[in-house]
Amino acid sequence: MNKIFLILSIATIISCKSVTAPTTSDKKIEEVTSFKGQQVTGLSISDQGRMFANFPRWRKDVENSVVEIDKNGISHAFPNENWNSWEIGQAQKDSVFIGVQSVIAFEDELYVLDTRNALFKGVLDSPRVFVFDLETQTLKRTYIFEEDSFHQDSYMNDLRIDKKKEKVYITDSGHAGLVILDLVDGTTKRVLNNHYSTLAEKDHLIIEDNRWNNTVHSDGIALDTENDLLYYHALTGYSLYAVPTEVLINGTEEAIQKEVKFIKKTPAPDGMLFDTKGNLYFADLEQQKIMKLNISSGKMSTFAEGEKIRWADTFSIYKNSLYYTNSRINEITGPIINMEFSINKISLD
Template identity: 30%
Template sequence: MYKIICHWSRLDWHFPQTVMKEEFETKQIWKKAIPASVKVDHQGQYYVSVPRWSPDIPATMNRIVVKEDKPLLEAFPSWAWNEVGDITTLQSVLGFEIDEYNRMWLLDQGKIAFEPSPDGSQKLVIWDLNSNSLVDAIVIPDEIAPYRTSFLNDLVVDNKNGFVYITDSGCGYPDHPLRGGIIVYNMKTKSFRRVLDRQFSTQDFPDFHFQIDYKPVFKNKPLRIGVGGIALSGDRSTLYYCQLTGRNLYAVHTKLLRNEQIPLEQINSSVQVLGSKGTTTDGMHADNRGNLFYTMLEGKGIGFFDARDRSFHKFVSDDRMLWVDGVAFDQKGSIIFNNNRLHEMVEDHEIDWNNPYNLIIWKAYVGKDVKSYLYG
């Protein structure tokens, strides 16, 4: 059973000033506004990230508000916190997480429109949703995520052991060799370590091409994106991940990643190839029962991997689910996910902007007491 939570023909904001609204409409900025990830907090409020792949995006982190029965985006935590050019604020957020303590972990790419990330702009920002206050902001340095090539994609949080795992897709420099990798953040020491740097599982699959609705994706310029989707098992023992241009699912034991004395070579040789999902994938999220849910770009929907017998299954699919990007849990037995037609919007396809179902946030029931890995 699945249903639509809200939908748009194109994104729109609840602007604090009329002049901002006028500029947004006149320049047709909405044509570059792509909702990437969606999450819901403990109070039931929905949040959406809109990465600044265009410098004119009004706000990169947003809360959904309803005005006159219409869903709009509102800058979160404030408009000031979304100021372009101020590296101490949010510059471009793609992946984020809301943990079991109702804290939001925001992964700031730093880069605007694929320009190099200014020094200090790449960061991990922690925001307490209960008190609506900043907890911490930790800069991710160039030697961990190179400012030119980095493309900080997504993250998972392990508060029990005190670690955060981040994917760097390594595609931040178009027409340049990829440099994919995984970044491990130690909460106790506030230090970062880069692992699986340019290892085969974090790079794009060689000469990979795929189609959606029998149409080549990025036919004029083949898409090359390294590791993007990431998930953590409910017992915190296994880190799952996948490259976007590829169909395989990979895993590595987190005990290897939590021990900084383990040589990088040993981590490289410990990667497990779990098999093909049968589809390209953008976002992933594990539950508290041993299942891993992943978006199906080619399959137009959501699939899941059962870790108990290492089997892949289709969960839900709909022809309107064009480029399902992020997936998460509402902690009430359902997953939430969004589709954004990214492949068509980025390639400037002819899109019917009057279609009220171009961009959709969905909810699908999984089962009683099924929650995020955070509650495992």
């Protein structure tokens, strides 16, 4: 989100009623910045506190695909305006963003996942991960997906970086599956293609008594670096799964499928994120909540809820605060020129 879908209908599905603990008051939710007429989905904050966000190519008139947000809440095209200059109908080039779905600041680099799929009309050319040096704001490397690792209807959605194993794990929410990118040799490997764990379970969600019609496969993704487990979840679904990264990297497809583990029934989420204490944060899209799941104990609780949570899409943690984007995907029924999309934060204490 991690994201997706600009479908022109209001929506929804039955919510999982599996929560309990006290909730965080709306009064503790602080708006950091907002964007009028520009639908933000991805968000990432670097170790130095630099904030980055992205705007997917779900419609025309996207001002910038990737921005850096300064301390005053002002957005600046990242790494520059030229990279953000592509428009619908233009030829594809390597040095422009076409359809960015996720950004991840990791150590001194920014990873930008470009679906190369504008308006959900199919992949124009191979999806890419661009890696930028945050000190110089220059491109360090471009990873181009190999043809056997994506489909024409693929929509690469979210990613997690495994420094230990020098890999990146990516969800495909358009054509169910996961992709593993090798950061050393640049190869890509597709796994769990149309597997039950990556497929959507529903074709709609129910939000505020409205039906949001969409089928969104593997979407949210989170990496447990201590136990070397990758967690993932379909957006229109209620099942959280995990698989060891070792088998993802080195196992056959048969071996990978055997190691997939069902973790828990949860509400339908978008993006997901671990904190340093083994808690997994994700949205309950149907109930306007942010959930907290302690993986070791299995205890799930409501971390925050209310009107300031409007499709919590992507999460980032910085200085003991959880930041999230409100992408308001289910609310869109036409032009978004007068809609506000925000980045908010909540203290983890």
